[in-house]
Amino acid sequence: MTILKLAIRNLRGAGIRTWLNAVALSFAFVAIIFGQGMMQGMNKQAEDASVAFEFGGGQYWQKDYDAYDPLTLEDAHAPTPSALESLARAGKAAPILVVAGSIYPHGRIKPVLLKGIDPAQKVVALPTAALADTAEELPLLIGNRTAATTGLEVGDQVTVQWRDADGAFDARDGRVVEIMQTSVSTIDVGQVWMPLARLRELAGMEGEATIVTVAKDERKPPAVEGWSFRGPEFLLSDLRQMVKTKTVGQVIMFTVLFLLAMLAIFDTQVLSVFRRRREIGMLIALGMTRVQVIVMFTLEGALHSILAAVLGMAYGAPLFYSLQRNGFAVPGGDSWGFSLGDKLYPTFTAGLILSTTVLVFLVTAFVAWLPTRKIAKLKPTDALAGRGT
DSSP: OHHHHHHHHHHHHHTHHHHHHHHHHHHHHHHHHHHHHHHHHHHHHHHHHHIIIIITTOEEEETTOOTTOGGGGGTOOEEOOHHHHHHHHTTSEEEEEEEEEEEEGGGOOEEEEEEEEOTTOOSSOOOGGGGOOOSSSEEEEEEHHHHHHHTOOTTOEEEEEEEOTTSOEEEEEEEEEEEEOOSOGGGTTTEEEEEHHHHHHHHTOTTEESEEEEOTTOOSOOOOTTEEEEOHHHHTHHHHHHHHHHHHHHHHHHHHHHHHHHHHHHHHHHHHHHHTHHHHHHHHHTTOOHHHHHHHHHHHHHHHHHHHHHHHHHHHHHHHHHHHHHOEEOTTGGGGTSOOOSEEOOOOOHHHHHHHHHHHHHHHHHHHHGGGGGGGGOOHHHHHTTOOO
């Protein structure tokens, strides 16, 4: 307790130097928490959107289907198994038929994936109810990105072309009935949605599907021969890998900032040991062991991190609360490669704040200890005379 009181007294006596070090360290403290919270929020937001709009509780892929190889689409369709049809009738699955095709907006050609889905499905958050159009004209649902690149608007007529099961090309005029606003680009860019029954009829693939998405609450999907089940862990692996890649770059940037703050602590300790040699000699002469003196100096440096944490929370807590509650605009959200909306909502958890605080304290204590090793070699008589080792 005496050592702690001496450390606190010495910090107070250092005056402005203590506050400058604490402020610099608090900036690094807040920056680390903000950066990690932003990445966690980005990851959570992207995963939640992908699950809600596309993946659900997982997907069955027809054995020939490869999401990364569009050339497989010609053979990637088969009759929907009875087990999956039962799930679909119960509202726990949504069969999707994928056919390669093209559209001709304003006289231009644009390759797209034609995707058929039941308008009454509730498995994913797509606004498929707009496709429940009984008119003879083919109803089409597109995303805001596809609408922007093609210039199509609600009510516009566009020619749709595809290749049917027999390899013959066919075409039909369709009308855009809905433009969905979604943060998930993988269900938007280069994709046109239409009623499943209509696409099956047009493509000559009655009762067939390419993908069957199951509901998020479906815990034990059955094994189906000829179909591979891909769970959320598999479907979200690319997204998580992308988050890790971006996290590496962020860690490098914050490490540099953190090291600059540590350099200030190190320099302060070096100067303190040099200027307080007489004090060190007097303390040792009065009976304090070298280990106790080293602990006192190390504690002085480590207390900077406690003061920095208090300062950081003073201005960081309101900032973190506001950002987590209201979010902030992300310009060029699609360029991040994530399923982000107009706003990003960081996630600041108690575990994140506690782990960052412990990390800063331990590293600060270590950096504060490094210059104090010379005290172990310092002779009390030399220290009292103002001489070094």
